[in-house]
Amino acid sequence: MTTSRNYTDLFLPISAWLTGFDTTELQATGMTATYYATITTKNTASCIDDFFAQAELVLQEGGGDEDKTNSLIASQLFPTSCYNNLAQNIITMWYTGEWAPDVNAAPSLAEAHNISPNAYVQGLMWTAASTHPPGAKQPGYGSWADPPIGPPVDAPLTSISNAR
Amino acid sequence: MSQHYQAPAPRRRQQLFRPDEPLHGCGLITSLDSLRSHLQTAIEIEHSTIPTYLTTLYTINPITNAFAYQTIQSVVMEEMLHMTLAANIMNAIGGHPAVNTNDFIPEYPTYLPHSDDAFLVPLQKFCKDTVDVFLKIEKPAHKFVPPEFNNYKTIGQFYKAVKYGLRYWDHVTPGGIFTGDKSLQVTCEQYYGGGGKLTAVYSLSDAVLAINEIVGQGEGMDGTIEDPDQVFFGEDVEYAHYYKFNEIRHERRYRPEDTANCPPTGRRVHVDWDAAINMHPNPKMKDYPVGSPLYNKTLDFNQSYMRLLTCIHDAFNGQPDLLMKAVPLMYDLKYKALDLLNLPLGNGEMAGPSFEYVAI
Amino acid sequence: MDHEYDVVLVGSGIAGAVIAKTLTQAGKRVLLLEAGLAAGMALSPEPSYANYQRYLETFYSKANKATNGPYPDLPDAQSPDVLQIEAKTPYDEGYLVQNGPLPFASDCLRSPGGTTLHWLGNVPRMLPNDFQMKTLYGQGVDWPISYDDLKPWYEMAEYEIGVSGDVAAQVGPDMDRSNYGDDYVFPMKEIPQSYQDQVWMKNTENLSVSLYGKDYNVTCVSMPQGRNSIPNPAYRKTGIFWNDETKRLELAGDEPGKYEVVGAIWDQNTGNRCEGNASCVPICPVQAKYNALKTLKKSDHSKLDIATQAVVSKLLVNDTTGKLDGIEYKVYANPASPIYTTKVAKGKIYVLAAGALENAKILLSSNAANSSDQVGRNLMDHLVMLMWGLFPEKVYPYRGPGCTTYLPTFRDGEFRKDFAAWISPLDNWGWSWPTFAPGSDVSNGLAAGKFGKALRDSLADTVTRQALLHFECEQAPDPNNRITVSPQYTDLLGNYRPVIQYDASDYMRKSFEAAKKVGDQIFAANGIEDFTDYNPSDADYVTWKNRGYTFWGAGHIVGTHRMGSSPADSVVKPTQQTWDHDNLYLVGCGNMPTLGTSNPTLTMTALTFMAAEAILKQLEA
Secondary structure: OOOOOOOHHHHHHHHHHHHOOOHHHHHOOOOHHHHHHHHHHHOOHHHHHHHHHHHHHHHHHHOOOHHHHHHHHHHHOOOOOHHHHHHHHHHHHHHHOOOOOOOOOOOOOOOOEOOOHHHHHOOHHHHHOOOOOOOOOOOOOOHHHOOOOOOOOOOOOOOOOOOO | OEEOOOOOOOOEEOOOOOOOOOOOOHHHOOOHHHHHHHHHHHHHHHHHHHHHHHHHHHOOOOOOOHHHHHHHHHHHHHHHHHHHHHHHHHHHOOOOOOOOOOOOOOOOOEOOOOEOOOOOEOOOOOOHHHHHHHHHHOOOOOOOOOOOOOOEOOHHHHHHHHHHHHHHHHHHOOOOOOOOOHHHOOOOOOOOOOOOOOOOOOOHHHHHHHHHHHHHHOOOOOOOOOOOOOOOOOOOEEOOHHHHHHHHHHOEOOOOOOOOOOOOOOOEOOOOHHHOOOEOOOOOHHHOOOOOHHHHHHHHHHHHHHHHHHHHHHHHOOOOOHHHHHHHHHHHHHHHHHHHOOOEOOOOOEOOOOOOOOOO | OOOOEEEEEEOOOHHHHHHHHHHHHOOOOEEEEOOOOHHHHOOOHHHHHHHHHHHHHHHHHEOOOOOOOOOOOOHHHOOOOHHHOOOOOOEOOOOOEEEEEOOOOOOOOOOOOHHHHOOOOEOOOOOHHHHEHHHHHOOOOEOOOOHHHHHHHHHHHHHHHOOEOOHHHOOEOOEOHHHOOOOOOOOEOOOOOOHHHHHHHHHHOOEEEEEOOEEEEEOOEEOOEOEOOOEOOOOOOOEEEEEOOOOEEEEEOOOOOOOOOOOEOOEOOOOOOOOOOOOOOOOOOOOOEOOHHHHHHOOOOOOEEEEOOEEEEEEEEOOOOOOEEEEEEEEEOOOOOOOEEEEEEOEEEEEEOOHHHHHHHHHHHHOOOOOOOOOOOOOEOEEEEEEEEEOOOOOOOOOOOOOOEEEOOOOOOHHHHOOOOEEEEEEOOOOHHHHOOOHHHHHHHHHOOOOHHHHHHHHHHHHHHEEEEEEEEEOOOOOOOEEEOOOOOEOOOOOEOOEEEEOOOHHHHHHHHHHHHHHHHHHHHHOOEEOOOOOOOOOOEEEEOOEEEEEEEOOOOEOOOOEOOOOOOOOEOOOOEEOOOOOEEEOOHHHOOOOOOOOOHHHHHHHHHHHHHHHHHHHHO
């Protein structure tokens, strides 16, 4: 069974509201197609149809207003009881690269796998934490002695001196 | 199931250049200042190919196109070494390398600085046409081409002229010309990761060694082999750039029996010409509406690029230790380029790094 | 292989690689038996690169990043798996049979290159007092050799591993410049200390902490590490050579500025500096971190035969001569199949370098070298108690090598009569060890109803402030902490699996109480909000004076065939020749009588160079 239509046009915008990363940031991971394919294989077609129908309504009703949209998401998409927990699974996927295992049939710690090797590398939790995934996107020799390059440092350490 | 292993011998670097001709042809240089300005050109030449090679490198997968990736990457490392060597020569003769000015970065597609404008160097994805351009860039000098500062056909010609200029002016200047502040030199402590050993330049002989390193590795190798006993190719030899690219182009390695004038005939290597990201060639910030996500991402890339050039400029002008800080900036630039290459333009092509001057 | 070798060597970890390189370079013919896969033994550029990329892809693909995760799991030559360690004993679901009462919490790797593929790379030396624990503190045993005896061998080990560090900074209890000698420098300069370290140091350097009525001055020291940095121009050594005339192994060279950084095995230009991948455990993608394959590659390969997928099952002891007549091993083609062929390797001398677990297991399987009844006993590890919390400001963890700074304050002192000493590394990787952060921060955020910008902001706010402090406590030797074998427990090839009996003594538990008291004061000085949570469901949860503590394994598996000065209570002589068989040597961490507060690899490597010299002397006699 396939979904009644392709929802890739909705997948990015609703992912952006769910993750807090804008659509350009999400696209820059190069994972959009893989992740859309993942949700459609991990869920029934009717679940996908229902989720995106609701997501479309939420986006329309929210009209781009942040508080309103967030409140609609909180009540109509986010709860674990909704759509087989799809909203939270989408967030976990973008942030960690893993499709959250079914709580009733979770693999052992050693067996659990990410969606793909690149899904791990593109995990957004590392970006959110001003760092990089361990073992990938290495920042270069000595970089760790300074605050990370990039987003402004909002809590600069003043007058560091080697006390020794 | 017994396995026997033989440790590979250390690799030798291909150093192929013709014996230096006697001191002549120096009338090309009118002054020490002119020599310094030509060394600035050398820095610009070495830099000008880096955005080109890097852009192409970032459009291919390091695992599935491992041979092409590693080959291009090794050439980029050598170009960075060459740029640093040229800056060391410049500092050694009291000049001031400049790498952060608005005319330092060429507008791509570009002719090589001060070349004979025979071909354009683009920013574009990995494909056969692109590798053909790389081959033109690194084309070896013909046997009897004279040294040439301007309108040179090959980069080797240009460096021959620089070498003669250094020799001449060091010879005719009382006390020599290698009187620059020694503390300005970048040393191997600050530079690592391949492309050969960085040598500090304190004398004419150091400078000649440095130029031989540049020319021997890269552009100026002769098209003929005069010593039939010398082995030019094989697993344990680091080739000059032209031959590295020729292996990609022909999807074959050279064999020790191969000659420099013929294509490689060794074992096949896997090159996936179709696996490159379909980047729009020569992207520009002006292609995007100001303030649009693509504009902002490209601007952000260029700001990182300028931060890197500024860091290198400062490293070449009194703070050589800053070259260590340039490494994280280079990685940052790479990840920003890879982000851009994931952004679709809507016409089947992807955005890409534009390497443009922006104020920071 | 019907011909006889000078030496038959078992294991290609760092101890085996040092033996293989040293002996073949001295012209001896060596057969190396390695249980792991042939693919992992590739030393030439393309195959070694391809194999290592497979490790890396496996690392990326696994959701839980365990120490052995990137490497092949071989039913025919299993390795322990830390993800299988559970809060119950007895159980035998993994490779180790855990009889308890506590599960042994550390692993090692049976693979070409051994556990150095996933080690962290911290290489502090042991302290002089560590070698006299019985005399000075009434605990454990004294070593049969002194720190001064080992000093020249430490220098060799630091050359071979390629240590980056600042000798002048190594100051603390029982540790100063005199431990190293006036002009000594490490081959490479110190790895930069992390931004986070600098915050710790601002608040911790010269902090006075009180413990059981006594005050201690806390200091912070840069950690010597086995990963590449800038060569130190003052370093003068250029190689390790067997001197045929003096019959000595020598660290040669007296020329400054000649140290050559050793890059990746597939490309000398890769990994010339640590690139800050922040994944040293379990895999350095660029091999800037030392691994044993780098040493193995330097062997004289015309003198070295390597048999891979060759699992040693038994030592053939000749009861009449007391010597070994050979080593029996099983060769498998498919690592998941019970099918194998049995072979026997013969040499003049045999060397076991298979790690403390496997060495003991092989000896017990063969009833060899055990007249002292010490084989398998005195199993030790550093019991790692962790404390974690949130800094008041962003310190940007998850960057750089795992540890760039340590606190030496409680490595030595009179308190060792009473409770275990510890070293305190500052951890650069947030809460990843105790909580699987930051993945757990994502799931906790979701559970708290956070999504969108609120979730992103909460990660940006909290993950960037995560602090983790280690207390790696020196486990004292205890004959009842031991490995045994039993016909009841065998693997797919019919070889024994290690059966482990293990506990944490009161001496250890009191050190947890002491460490927590010290940690509380350090956290307070740093304004760190404590989130440490020791839970009775943790695998190694113990109580002391009605309070609970959890410890983790350090991966420092030590002490199962200790050296000593008498055959009555030790397995090997100081030369590391077994007391019982004069053509059998044991090398590796199993030889260490006590552990000290140093990560053991450096000390073990120093001991292994000593053993290599002894073996060469015996071969030439």
